[in-house]
Amino acid sequence: MTAADDTLCRHCLLPVGRRAMRRTVNGESCAFCCYGCCIANQVQSGNRYEWDAAWLLVRLGVGGFLSMNVMMFSLLIYTDPFAGVDADMLPWIHLLLWLFATPAVVILGGPFLRETWTHATQGRLTASALIVLGVGAAYTYSVFATIERSPQVYFDTACMVLMLFTVGYYLDAVGRARAARDLQPLLAAESELATVVDGDAEQCRPVREVRAGMLVRVRPGERIPVDGVIVEGASHTDEAVITGESRQIAKGLGSPVVAGSINLDGPLLIRSSGAGTATRWAQICRSTREALLRRSPSQRLADGIVGAFVPLILLLGLGTAIYWAQHLPFDRALLTGLAVLVVACPCAVGLAAPMATSLGIGQLARRGCLVRDPVALEALARTRVLAFDKTGTLTSGNARVVGIDSEGVDTNEVLTRAAGLERHSEHGLAHAIAVAAAARGLEPVPTRDVRTVPGRGICGSAEGQPVAAGSGAFMRDLGWLLPPALAEQGRSREASGHSVVYVGWGGRVHAVLSLDDTPLQEARATVEALRYRGLRVMLLTGDLPAAAQRIAAAVAIETEDIRAGLAPEAKSMALDRQQAYGIVAMVGDGLNDGPALARADVGIAVGSATDLARETAALVLPAGGLWMLPWAVDVARAVRMTILTNLMWAFGYNCIAVTLAMLGWLQPVLAAAIMAGSSIIVVLNSLRLERLPDPVPSAAPDQSAAVESAPTTHTCSLPIIAGQAIP
Amino acid sequence: MGAYLVIFAAGFAGSFHCIGMCGGFACALGRDPHGQGATLQRHLLYNLGRLSTYCFLGALAGALGQVICTSQGMTIPLLSSPLDTGQRILAIIAGLLMVAMALQFFGLLPGWHRVSTGFASSALVMSLRSLLTAQGYGAPLAFGVFNGFLPCPLVYAFAAQAASTAGALPGFFTMASFGLGTFPAMLLMGGVGYTLAPAWRQRGVWLAGSCILLLGLITLGRGLLPIAAHVADSWHGGHAI
Numbered sequence: 001m002t003a004a005d006d007t008l009c010r011h012c013l014l015p016v017g018r019r020a021m022r023r024t025v026n027g028e029s030c031a032f033c034c035y036g037c038c039i040a041n042q043v044q045s046g047n048r049y050e051w052d053a054a055w056l057l058v059r060l061g062v063g064g065f066l067s068m069n070v071m072m073f074s075l076l077i078y079t080d081p082f083a084g085v086d087a088d089m090l091p092w093i094h095l096l097l098w099l100f101a102t103p104a105v106v107i108l109g110g111p112f113l114r115e116t117w118t119h120a121t122q123g124r125l126t127a128s129a130l131i132v133l134g135v136g137a138a139y140t141y142s143v144f145a146t147i148e149r150s151p152q153v154y155f156d157t158a159c160m161v162l163m164l165f166t167v168g169y170y171l172d173a174v175g176r177a178r179a180a181r182d183l184q185p186l187l188a189a190e191s192e193l194a195t196v197v198d199g200d201a202e203q204c205r206p207v208r209e210v211r212a213g214m215l216v217r218v219r220p221g222e223r224i225p226v227d228g229v230i231v232e233g234a235s236h237t238d239e240a241v242i243t244g245e246s247r248q249i250a251k252g253l254g255s256p257v258v259a260g261s262i263n264l265d266g267p268l269l270i271r272s273s274g275a276g277t278a279t280r281w282a283q284i285c286r287s288t289r290e291a292l293l294r295r296s297p298s299q300r301l302a303d304g305i306v307g308a309f310v311p312l313i314l315l316l317g318l319g320t321a322i323y324w325a326q327h328l329p330f331d332r333a334l335l336t337g338l339a340v341l342v343v344a345c346p347c348a349v350g351l352a353a354p355m356a357t358s359l360g361i362g363q364l365a366r367r368g369c370l371v372r373d374p375v376a377l378e379a380l381a382r383t384r385v386l387a388f389d390k391t392g393t394l395t396s397g398n399a400r401v402v403g404i405d406s407e408g409v410d411t412n413e414v415l416t417r418a419a420g421l422e423r424h425s426e427h428g429l430a431h432a433i434a435v436a437a438a439a440r441g442l443e444p445v446p447t448r449d450v451r452t453v454p455g456r457g458i459c460g461s462a463e464g465q466p467v468a469a470g471s472g473a474f475m476r477d478l479g480w481l482l483p484p485a486l487a488e489q490g491r492s493r494e495a496s497g498h499s500v501v502y503v504g505w506g507g508r509v510h511a512v513l514s515l516d517d518t519p520l521q522e523a524r525a526t527v528e529a530l531r532y533r534g535l536r537v538m539l540l541t542g543d544l545p546a547a548a549q550r551i552a553a554a555v556a557i558e559t560e561d562i563r564a565g566l567a568p569e570a571k572s573m574a575l576d577r578q579q580a581y582g583i584v585a586m587v588g589d590g591l592n593d594g595p596a597l598a599r600a601d602v603g604i605a606v607g608s609a610t611d612l613a614r615e616t617a618a619l620v621l622p623a624g625g626l627w628m629l630p631w632a633v634d635v636a637r638a639v640r641m642t643i644l645t646n647l648m649w650a651f652g653y654n655c656i657a658v659t660l661a662m663l664g665w666l667q668p669v670l671a672a673a674i675m676a677g678s679s680i681i682v683v684l685n686s687l688r689l690e691r692l693p694d695p696v697p698s699a700a701p702d703q704s705a706a707v708e709s710a711p712t713t714h715t716c717s718l719p720i721i722a723g724q725a726i727p
Numbered sequence: 728m729g730a731y732l733v734i735f736a737a738g739f740a741g742s743f744h745c746i747g748m749c750g751g752f753a754c755a756l757g758r759d760p761h762g763q764g765a766t767l768q769r770h771l772l773y774n775l776g777r778l779s780t781y782c783f784l785g786a787l788a789g790a791l792g793q794v795i796c797t798s799q800g801m802t803i804p805l806l807s808s809p810l811d812t813g814q815r816i817l818a819i820i821a822g823l824l825m826v827a828m829a830l831q832f833f834g835l836l837p838g839w840h841r842v843s844t845g846f847a848s849s850a851l852v853m854s855l856r857s858l859l860t861a862q863g864y865g866a867p868l869a870f871g872v873f874n875g876f877l878p879c880p881l882v883y884a885f886a887a888q889a890a891s892t893a894g895a896l897p898g899f900f901t902m903a904s905f906g907l908g909t910f911p912a913m914l915l916m917g918g919v920g921y922t923l924a925p926a927w928r929q930r931g932v933w934l935a936g937s938c939i940l941l942l943g944l945i946t947l948g949r950g951l952l953p954i955a956a957h958v959a960d961s962w963h964g965g966h967a968i
Contacts, residue, residue, distance in 0.1 A: 061869020065776055068872070070785035075786045075895045 008292060009036035011590050012176030013183050015293050037173040038111075039166070045283045059107050060166065061386055063492065066104035067159035070097050074156035094153050094659040096524045101155035105139050108162035112547035125310040127346050131316070134341035135161055138668070141334055152331055154668075161342050161672040168676020172347070173682035179355060179690065183362040185223065194276065213591045218268045225448070227259050227279050228270040231250035233267030242280060243624045244695060246444060260328045261285065265500045275664035287372070288365045297355045301649070306346040312635050313344040313658070328664075331449035335668055339661040343671035344654055347679040352646035359689040360639035362530050367695060368622035376618030379602045380633060381640035384582030386530055387575060389596070390548060390587035393606055393626070394527075394555055395517040399429055399499060401436035402518065404664070405489040406511035412442055414511040418503045420445035421458050428514050429499055432470075453477075457501075467505045469513075474502070486641050499548025516547070522627040523555040533637075538578070540571050540586075540596070571596040587629065604629070618621040631695035638692055730942075731904040735884065737938030738908020764825015769867045772850040774870020774910055781882065781901050784875070785889040792817050792890040815894050821891035822947025829940035831857040833933070843917035881905070884939050891946050 008015055010030040020692055022031055039056060073093060110137075115128040120158060135158045142153040187194075193204040197215040207225045210216065218224050220235065228254055239261040242247035251257060257270060260281030274604065308388035321337025328336075358373040364371055371377050382512070388394050404411045419437035421446055422430035437444060447467060450460035457470010459548075461490040468478055472490060475482055482502070490500045490512045498514040527537050538561040541548045551557075563574045578584045579601065586593065586600030589607065597603030598616040605616070605621030621628055657674060660666050666674075796814045875882075885905040889898035 057864070057873075058865040061776065062865045064872045065779055065868055068779055072779075072783050072899065075790050078895075121802045181936065524862045582858075613857045 002285060002679070006571055007031045007036050007570065008187070008289070009033035009294050011041035011180070012355075012624070013180040013187065014176065014358060015294065015295065037176065039170050039173065041173070041177075041528050043388075061431045062250045063104050063108040063166075064163060066100045067108070067163045070100045070104060070159045072154050073097055083506040089267060090151065091146070091149045093460050093536055094149075096144050097153060097155045099144065101139065101142070101159055104159045105135065105162065107167055109135055110158070112162070112165070124307075125314070129310060129670065130313060130317075130341045130344065130612060131161065133163055134317075137443070138338055139332060141331060141356060145331070146254060150331075150618050154331070154335065155352045157335070157338070157668045160669045161338075164669070164672040164676045165342075168672075171628040171676075172351075172679050174682055175687060176355060179362070179683075179687060180221075182341065183288070183292070183358060186285050186362060186365050187292075192223070192225055195219075196493045197268070205538050207276035207282070207554060208556050210272055212272055212274050214270055216270045218263045220265050220267060221417050222261055222263055224259055224261050224263055224270065225267075226270065226271045226272040226276050227274050228257060231259060231271045232269035235268050236264040238264060238370070240586070241366055242368050242622060244369065244628045245569055245621045246694065249403045249417055257399065261343055282371055284368065288361060289372045291361050291371050291373050294375070296353065296357065296374035296378055299357075299374065300642070302349055302353055309344070309349070313341060313346075313562065316344075316658065316662065317341040320664075332664075335665040337660070339664075339666045339668045339671040340658060341659040342668055343661045343666060343675050345650070345675045345678045346654075348650035348653065348682045349647070351682050351686075352529075352650050353643045353681055355686040356639050356642040356646065356689060358509060360436070360635050363635055363692060364619075367631075368625065370620040372618045376602055377636050377639055380585060380604075380619060381537065382634035383585045383602055385536045385538060385578045385586060387538040387540050387578065387586045387600070388557075389525075389571075389586070389588040390539055390543060390551055391517055393587055394523045394539070395519050395547055399432040400518055401512035401513055402498070402516045402611060403493070403719060404511055405486060405493075405514070407486055411511070412440065414503050414513070415440065416442045416445050417447075417462060417467055417505055418501070418511075418513065420447040420462055421467055424450040424459050424460070425452060429501060433501065433513060433514055460507070465506045468643040469501055469503045471500070472502055475504060475509050478504075480504050481509075483509065486512050493727045495543040495546060497550060502584045517551070519551055519554045522625060526626050526629055527555045530633065531556075533630060533633055534580075535633070538563065540566055540574055542566055542568070542571075568593075568595055569655075575600050587626075606694060628695045635689075635692060640690055642686055642689055646685055650682060651677070730945075731900060733938060733942060734888070734904040735903055735908040737879075737900060737935055737942065738885075738905040739911060751819045768864070770914055771872040772864055773839075773844040773867040774913055776868040776873075776908075777913075778871075778903070778906040779876045780872050781902040784882070785902025785905075786895045786899040788890040789892050789901070790895040792893035792898065796893045812891070814891075816890045817893060818946050818950030822943050822945075822950060824926025824941050824944030825884045828881070831934045831945055833936050841846040851881050881935070881939075884943070887943060888946060891949075892932065 003251065009032050011032055014033050022029060022446050026629055032041060039060070046268045073096065076606035077090070080233070100646050109132065112128045112131050115126065116132045120127070127296065132570075138154045138158040138161070142155045142158065145153045157376040172471060176310050192207050194207050194210050195209065197217050202217060210226050213229065215224075216226055216228065224237065230251055230254070234250075234252045236248040237257060238246055239249060241259060241260040241711060242258050251268070256273075257263075257268070258280035259276075259282070317337045317340040321333050322341045324333035324336045327333075330668070331572060333544065353374070354574075360377055361371050361374070401415075406414050406416055415433070415437040417440065419434045422433045426448070444468075445462045447460040447462040450458065452458045453474060456477070457468060457474035459466065459470075461467060468474065468480070472482065472487065486502070486509055490502065493512065493514045494500050498516045501513040502509050503511045503513060537557055538593050539548055539552050539557050541564045543552075545562070545564040545566060548562050549559070552559065552562050566574060571593070575596060576599070577586055583601045585602035586596050587604040587605055587606065589595050589605065594616045597605060604619045605618040605623065606621045619632065621632070657666070657671070657678075661671055763872060792814075795817060882905075886901055889901040892898050
């Protein structure tokens with residue numbers, strides 16, 4: 001690993017690797033991955049008044065002028081007039097061609113020669129060596145031919161090969177820059193400028209210098225640089241990069257805003273609530289940058305092939321020239337060897353994977369889905385089995401009152417009394433009961449002398465009567481009467497995996513509250529969508545089989561795919577068993593399933609981005625972003641498909657083209673044109689990834705509401721479930 | 728010879744159409760601080776660059792046409808000989824293209840405008856601007872070369888015409904006469920930097936359209952009518968070699 005390995009190309013944002021070229025643009029030292037990017041970047045973003053950018057274009061233009069003239073005269077020689085007229089004129093025309101071709105070769109070939117030299121001093125041979133050798137041979141031969149007044153010169157070949165390569169590289173780089181356009185904002189989060197308002201003065205400062213409490217002005221159309229609260233103005237924002245869902249959200253005075261969202265239509269003044277580097281947005285950017293820098297094993301393989309490719313082609317070209325020299329005139333043989341050199345295109349092989357991968361990572365990142373590295377993306381595409389954790393992943397993770405079984409009293413009365421007691425408790429179930437009462441609009445009965453018995457229950461007095469809520473054992477301890485019907489209800493509820501709270505007053509148990517974790521609204525649609533994609537969906541949980549069964553039924557997971565009652569280590573083992581059938585992904589909330597996520601081939605965490613840093617999860621979905629999982633699988637598969645087609649094309653192309661060239665069926669100029677086209681085809685094929693459909697939130701119509709304000713879900717579902725449960 | 732004169736006239740008239748885009752460049756190329764002579768040199772270099780691109784395209788198109796025609800099994804068709812099938816087909820295609828371009832000039836084929844100028848990459852145009860302000864003689868020449876490649880219906884029309892001549896040399900001459908035809912207006916634009924009244928520009932565009940339409944119809948006729956071949960021969964014949 002050299003220092004160059006961990007930088008991204010300034011132009012196309014692919015890792016520069018060992019191909020790095022360094023140039024100074026606008027007074028800044030920049031690294032580029034290839035000559036094409038180098039040109040394109042200087043042409044497009046070079047300062048308009050900067051000498052360098054203009055100089056480069058001048059060189060290309062003058063080189064083009066000269067080569068076009070060379071080509072034109074050669075064309076005229078080849079096709080008609082001069083041949084017949086008088087042969088005496090031919091040497092003079094050759095001389096003219098030489099005159100034009102020499103500066104053209106120097107101007108256009110200079111960068112290739114320099115690159116070859118730099119790499120040669122580092123002991124490497126790259127594609128530019130092929131070009132230099134080919135063009136050099138054609139030019140040198142032609143010079144001798146001109147001096148010796150032989151009838152054929154190949155200045156046109158030398159010039160056109162250089163021109164085509166230069167234009168090809170340029171177009172290639174322009175295409176790649178289109179891919180980078182989407183990634184650019186993702187990588188710039190911390191170096192982006194924020195307009196900080198200090199008293200009357202406004203100044204632009206990098207986001208990383210913004211501290212909590214600073215005022216930041218955001219104009220319409222800008223990205224909000226920091227988390228904070230609106231202190232002035234109103235607007236709509238698009239939080240797609242954080243939540244994954246692209247829609248307009250109205251924001252007014254006092255509304256919280258998140259960094260990374262786009263301010264759509266009104267100027268805002270925001271009070272920053274934290275450091276600029278501590279936002280999720282900044283983290284997305286950091287991890288995207290890291291992911292882009294990592295290489296997949298297949299990429300290393302491709303790079304290795306490219307490394308071995310150039311010497312091989314050199315040998316083949318030389319062999320071809322020597323072979324044909326025995327059968328053809330020397331110049332024809334030379335030309336055939338030259339065609340072999342210029343038609344081989346290692347660029348297409350080298351470009352097959354990284355561009356598709358970075359497009360895929362960028363697509364996911366723009367929706368708040370973070371990928372650790374290209375390997376994870378590749379593995380996700382090949383995943384056969386997808387194991388879900390239950391609590392907090394398929395379910396909301398918060399208990400809810402799902403049933404009230406009462407005897408002789410109104411359910412509302414049960415809730416008011418229970419809520420009066422439970423609001424004094426910190427327990428999770430207590431909170432659920434208080435929420436259920438609030439959801440029905442019930443006023444809790446004021447309760448005094450509240451006493452909590454840890455692990456058992458809570459008791460106190462209200463309206464002059466003792467009140468208690470807790471387990472069956474707690475009621476027995478109090479010596480209160482538990483009607484057999486209620487006891488039976490409680491037992492059956494407990495057997496099916498519910499948590500049960502008995503509520504009583506005046507020395508008698510009056511009701512049983514059943515509480516349970518409920519599946520997320522989008523869970524069923526997500527599981528079905530994953531199944532539709534040919535994945536086997538499993539449920540791994542530490543809960544009771546009955547509870548697992550109920551959730552599985554609700555989200556449409558097959559009975560035989562449930563593994564319940566698993567301790568954390570057992571989860572890992574269950575995953576190991578499945579790995580015999582193929583690549584296994586594990587989806588968890590990231591809090592409780594660290595080991596299992598790390599053990600799976602692809603660990604997918606929902607909502608917990610810290611796992612990415614801890615390397616337990618390879619893919620992190622935004623909080624409440626379970627519905628995006630099928631889409632992420634689609635993206636991963638599309639990326640893999642693109643890489644495969646790219647590689648197939650690149651290898652197939654090279655095999656066929658080199659064979660044709662060796663047989664002498666390809667003119668060098670045609671070969672150069674084909675070669676320039678081949679890597680452009682790889683770029684265009686990869687760019688198709690830009691047009692992948694967006695994730696469809698319709699699978700979960702109300703999911704964002706469910707995530708942002710959990711209580712709302714209670715209002716809609718509690719009455720139905722409770723109503724069914726009441727005898 | 729006559730054909731080239733018509734093409735020259737079309738280029739001249741059509742250059743009033745160019746004023747919209749290329750004329751802007753010519754104006755922006757501006758004056759050289761070293762005086763009138765240097766300014767003229769600057770603009771001549773710019774136009775030379777443009778012309779060489781056009782000539783290259785013409786020769787290329789002509790050679791391409793020739794390749795297509797010879798692959799029909801005929802020997803290289805000299806323009807004085809009767810036209811073979813390949814050349815006829817080429818002439819029909821080129822003629823149709825030219826007629827379509829001409830109609831677009833009259834504003835009759837609005838959809839075509841997008842097709843014919845859709846390839847313009849504004850990024851390239853933007854980046855070319857850095858050349859306009861650069862000093863030295865290389866910059867205007869380079870700018871002219873790139874300018875020649877910018878999408879323009881006129882260039883397409885004459886490139887089609889060049890292809891239909893089925894020879895590198897006549898193709899070269901076709902585009903060269905067109906390019907030379909655009910010289911006066913472009914030089915005028917650069918040197919004087921005045922803008923023509925819109926009415927006059929409109930007339931220029933109509934005139935150019937008429938010329939292209941005429942050429943297109945003749946080319947089409949060369950492909951379709953047996954008698955017209957002789958007319959076309961006499962047009963080109965004197966200048967074939």
